[in-house]
Amino acid sequence: MKKLTMLEMERISTEEFKASTKMPLVIVLDNIRSLNNIGSVFRTSDAFRVEAIYLCGISATPPSLEIHKTALGAEDSVDWQYFADTHEAVRTLQQRDYQVMAIEQCQGSTMLTDWKPDFHAASPKGYAIVMGNEVKGVQQSVVDQCDGCLEIPQYGTKHSLNVAVTTGLVIWEFAKEYFEGESRE
Amino acid sequence: MKKLTMLEMERISTEEFKASTKMPLVIVLDNIRSLNNIGSVFRTSDAFRVEAIYLCGISATPPSLEIHKTALGAEDSVDWQYFADTHEAVRTLQQRDYQVMAIEQCQGSTMLTDWKPDFHAASPKGYAIVMGNEVKGVQQSVVDQCDGCLEIPQYGTKHSLNVAVTTGLVIWEFAKEYFEGESRE
16 A cells, blocks of 8 residues: 655644634643643644644743654644643633643543544533643642542553643544534434 | 542552553664653553563663653563564564564554554464654664554655654554453353
8 A cells, every 4th residue: 555645634734724624622731841742732633623722831832843843843832822731721720611631540530532522512612631740640630629430440460641631532532523424314 | 420439440459450461562662762661651551461571672671760750660560671683572472473563653654543453363473562762763774674554644744753652552452452352252
């Protein structure tokens, strides 16, 4: 099978991206330390048209050479905002009637496989996921503020995935619901 | 909601992992440059009980401090093998009746959402996915050797995802089929 050329991939420009309809999903990064991980989240968010990334606390913001190395320009297409305090980011989203889910292994958390966002309900107006620091995870006080916890079922020795990979899995599940629903209409 | 403690996560030991039944899935890394990406693939493979990782060409192998930093010990639980030549890795798998899919955007590639591995068929005995170099992707000659191409549908300006994220998405889709099938029986 022949690999597609860049031209054949029908990539859209940054201007077309800005004008396109986005998925109603905001990614909240709660004190992410690695610029590599932040850049990778930008790149995945570009691929699936995420509405915005909220960079909180110690999470670095563009412009940054290190973020650019993994984002490869996606930091210019995807909208982002900085919040010194993650709690304020969550509050802002909830005031806009967004359902905010912490991605954490909690007592009674919803498995990602059971999560079904509803794009036709009057409420919530959209969704947000909170991704935690590489070592500490999402702060317990932020978890308490969220509307629920989403968990990725795991079967290994670690029970923890890289934060950029985890974000990718949740965005992917959301995108499948969103774009498949779109093609059914 | 209360975050689970390490103890409550019921993580298994490296010995228990070695003895556990694995998913019939081998990850072939075709000249992956970043140790960070290799470490992350080990960690995801541990989480979902991947059979083995085949490290090919310039892909570094454990023990490596840099791989350890992202694998966090998963390089000790997940089986791996080194092949100087990716073609040889693919040939070995096909001789064992494994279906080998390149993860690439190709003419006529199968969308990941349409891929349904069959765990009850007499053939293939298992599956393998080939992940390409960060810049060049999977070598065209390796693509030619594979049994097909799997593609992740994308909607952004880049049409490329980080290789560790992409590997995560494919492993996740495979694991959903595998573990959900298991719980249905």
